[in-house]
Structures are given as C-alpha cells and as structure tokens.
Amino acid sequence: MCRYDRIIAENCWRDPDSASGTGSNLKQTETLRRELPAILSRLGVRTLLDAPCGDFHWMQHLELNGITYTGVDVVASVIARCQLTFGSPARQFLCRNILTDPLPRADAILSRDCLSHLSNEHVWTAVRNFRASGASWMLATTYPSRTRNWDIVTGSWRPINLCAAPFNFPTPVEALIEGSTEYDGDFADKTLAVWRLERLPLT
Numbered sequence: 001m002c003r004y005d006r007i008i009a010e011n012c013w014r015d016p017d018s019a020s021g022t023g024s025n026l027k028q029t030e031t032l033r034r035e036l037p038a039i040l041s042r043l044g045v046r047t048l049l050d051a052p053c054g055d056f057h058w059m060q061h062l063e064l065n066g067i068t069y070t071g072v073d074v075v076a077s078v079i080a081r082c083q084l085t086f087g088s089p090a091r092q093f094l095c096r097n098i099l100t101d102p103l104p105r106a107d108a109i110l111s112r113d114c115l116s117h118l119s120n121e122h123v124w125t126a127v128r129n130f131r132a133s134g135a136s137w138m139l140a141t142t143y144p145s146r147t148r149n150w151d152i153v154t155g156s157w158r159p160i161n162l163c164a165a166p167f168n169f170p171t172p173v174e175a176l177i178e179g180s181t182e183y184d185g186d187f188a189d190k191t192l193a194v195w196r197l198e199r200l201p202l203t
Contacts, residue, residue: 022182023113023190029058031179032112032192037063039174039194040108043137049106051098051130052114056082064090070104072096098126108137112192115140116160120151123160123167124202131197137173138195144175145189159187162195169200 022028040048046067050059053071055078071093073079082093096103098114099122109130115123130138143159149166150158162169172193180190 023180024054024057026058026061028178028180028182032176033058033062035176036192037065039139039176040067041065042174043108043194045107045137047106047108049104049109049133049135051096051103051109051111053082053093054078056086056093060086066090070094070106072098072103074098098129101129103129103133105134107135108139109133109135109197111138111140113141115162116143117155117157118152119154120149120166122154127197127200128202131200131202135197138197138200139192140195142169142172142175142191142193143187143189144191144193159190162193167201169195 026033048064048067048069050069050071052073053059054073056071059069059071067090069091071079071082071091073082073093073095074097076095079093079095087093094104098111099118103109111126111130115126118126127138140162141160142162144161144163146159146161147164149160149164152158161167163171172195174194176192177188178190178192180187182190
C-alpha cells in the first residue's frame with residue numbers, strides 16, 4: 001500500500017467529512033464553491049481536469065454548468081470508488097500520477113491543495129506535465145503572504161507561494177482568497193490563483 005493509499009484508507013487527516021483532508025470539507029470550500037463556476041465561465045472553460053481529484057467530496061457539490069470533467073488521482077481505490085459513484089458521460093475518473101503519466105487534455109487544470117505537498121523539483125515536474133497536456137489554464141493553490149518557499153520531501157507540506165522564488169510565477173490572471181479558517185486562521189491567505197500555462201517560467 002502506497003503512502004497516499006494508507007492516508008485515504010485510514011483517514012489520516014482526521015476530517016469527519018472528507019478523507020482528502022480538512023481543506024476539502026464543505027466549510028472550507030464554501031467560498032470556492034460559490035465563486036469557482038464564474039471564474040471558469042470567464043476563462044471560457046468547457047473541459048476541466050481536476051488533478052488530483054481526491055475523494056471528490058466538495059466537487060460533487062459544485063455546479064459545473066455543462067463543463068466536461070475528468071478527475072485524476074494516484075490512489076486507485078479512490079478512483080474506482082469515484083467512477084462507480086459519480087461517473088457519467090460528462091464525468092470520468094482516471095488513475096494517473098501527475099508527475100509521471102501523460103494527462104488528458106482539457107481547457108483548464110485545477111490543482112488545488114497539491115503543489116504544497118511536492119518538493120520544489122516536483123512542483124516544476126508537475127507544472128511541466130500540466131503544460132505538456134495542452135491545457136491553457138492552471139488553477140492552483142498559493143499563499144501570497146509567504147516570502148520564502150522551503151524545500152520539502154514530496155509528501156510533506158508547506159504553504160507555497162508560487163509567485164516567490166524559486167518559482168517566480170507572474171501575477172495571476174485571477175486570484176480567489178478562499179477564506180480558510182484552518183488552524184485558527186494561520187493560513188487565511190490561502191488563494192486559488194489562475195495562470196495561463198504558456199506564460200509560466202519552467203526550469
């Protein structure tokens with residue numbers, strides 16, 4: 001059993017609603033669920049890749065307004081359960097590793113609460129893979145008040161600022177402050193930001 005299989009199977013993040021962690025429960029995604037459909041509409045998104053999709057807990061409550069959705073995750077058991085429960089002609093779930101596997105093409109890639117768990121090198125690997133998929137847009141979590149990005153071992157976590165060194169992404173096209181109250185508001189700057197993939201500096 002890989003690390004993420006165990007995390008999901010044993011609910012290691014101890015959230016009563018979502019095995020994907022507290023950040024994926026309905027309280028922490030209230031603002032996101034309200035505002036994300038309008039952002040996707042402004043971007044002209046008709047196909048969305050959710051990478052990684054986790055257990056699809058909060059996304060099942062999002063109004064996608066006709067957008068064709070594909071969720072990918074490295075945990076095969078989660079993907080099988082999501083496909084069985086939520087799969088439809090407009091919604092599919094695939095087992096993929098965003099670091100090593102080719103990804104389905106979509107207009108936009110939603111990568112929420114993911115890059116913070118990757119080493120700096122693996123952040124670059126993931127973003128390069130996102131761009132190689134042919135997607136136009138990336139929507140990813142960033143913490144804009146942070147001034148330093150500590151490197152980590154993939155699987156750990158730190159609040160990542162994608163506009164700070166060593167990433168130095170340009171100013172996002174859009175930025176949605178999620179209103180996070182996790183850990184007594186220590187991460188109130190948590191933001192879902194939008195970048196055009198072709199304009200990102202890739203090392």
